[in-house]
Amino acid sequence: MTETVISQTIEPTATIVGKRSWGRALLTPSFLVPAVVLAILILIALLPGPIAGIFGHGDPHACDLGRSTDGPANGHPFGFDLQGCDVYANVIYGTRSSLSVGLLTTVLAMAVALVVGTAAGMFGGWLDTVLSRLTDIFLGFPFLLGAVVVLGSVGERSVLTVSLVLALFGWPTMARLTRGAVRGVRGAEFVQAGQAMGLSTWRIVTRYVLPSSISPVLVLATITVGGVIVSESSLTYLGIGLQPPAVSWGLELSAASGNFERAPHMLIFPALFLVITVLAIIGLGDALRTALDPKRS
Template identity: 50%
Template sequence: MDSKNAEAARTHAVEEGEPGNVMTGEAVQLVGQASLWGNAWKKLRRSVFFWFGAIITALLVMMALVPQLFARGIDPRACDLSDSRLQPSAQHWFGTDLQGCDYYANVIYGARVSLSIGLLSVIGVLIVGVLIGALAGYFGGALDSVLARFTDIFFGIPLLLGALVLLTVTSERTIWTVSLALITFGWMTAMRLVRSSVIAIKESEYVQAAQVLGASTFRILVRHILPNALTPVLVYATIAVGTFIAAESALSYLGIGLQMPAMSWGLQINLGQNYISTSPHLVLFPAAFLSVTVLAFILMGDALRDALDPKRS
């Protein structure tokens, strides 16, 4: 739109009271969002799967924040080699590990590490994916083509394989380095979801009206486009937390993830696999916690997706 047409549009807006219509458009936009989430909450309240996932997730968050509350006050690093690989008992609910440490306390404290990596990875993936997807979808053209090809390159690298190679050349493998490796090879789905949503939303009337009235690109993206484009990303993010927790556990199981003395479910499974025939509790309990955690996030994500889908009653 050239300057004369833009000025004419502004003049017409003032003469016809169109600014009020634009504000009404923004109000309708906000009402639509509120209605969408309100209807979604009504559906979620009736979902058994959502409540199962939400309750398990809440317990995991509490377990990660205050593990000593769940560990019965037992120090997970208080070990006695003479008690190595004891079977579960009234004194040691999950038995003991190779060093004679209380295994129940170790599994409980492992929730903090696993959940931290899952959340850090998802936050990083959302930052990178939303930024690149918003730029590609809004500006289009050559920038979109370059960013799309750049994304395709990373899509060709499997998450676990890419993270494994990156961590292999890393001298110190901590929560931060493992999370960074997962972010590096895990942001592409979020980018594509945001890009497709932005492409569809940027043609909306309220976005075009904001452009005519001279709103900045930043304001249009932040105020008008992204709030409406993030719904599918939030669903993906919920499921992705479980995916990244499982990925970290797989890396630790392969000996490429976290290192001792870190407490991670994957690392515990890795250390216990050689004793599975004589001490199955070393694998059973961390594997059970890992499976239930991943299942909880997947169920929550599926329930959220169904609730936000207007085609579903």
């Protein structure tokens, strides 16, 4: 009973505004269009077999060297790659790997950023100093260069391995943003009221501080997914990312790079999926940023 009264008493205005902002975002075309595109891509990632089988056998590893670099044909709308594998099946199956790396990396990086940024921003003092210097150290490593060095020294490069390495260098910016947002609300009246009423620090942070400061972090995390997908494709293109028998857009682009004049379809279709995915994610992040802007509330 006491907890309910306290919650109703110190419910922050920022949380109420945030709920209204989410509702407004869901009704705008700038949010709905990229959201629908991403929903379709997630469906493809979850069900690659049935979707790849719509136009044929649907097996990305079923190849016929006799059809090497052949263009689009009946049952094979994207044509064949250098090994005679169906490009359509490879693009469909590659959606799972590329999206998995983007989402897993962002979730891992955001989890670390929320812990580090919240602790630094909420408690300040020597803890803030130590965590801020740690963040500065990781910010000093160029993102792709750091990933190249670490991935070049590991053994098997799977989706999990690549995601962990990219997350290792991807959390500092979000941690900085989280720290600043938390510092901006830690002195608010509803936080002081919670402290005066004897609520635990954990309760205040999870119930009031984070909901009031997480909006800009969510926007950055959304955009980060697109950047990670591009980074994974770039690393794989350079031969440092995912390795066969994995299937990803980066591997397809790498295989197609030397055969563009002879077989442009090998490059066009995976690149098209990559561009559409990144544009949809950036569009979604931009729509969230606009909707959650407190000046527009």
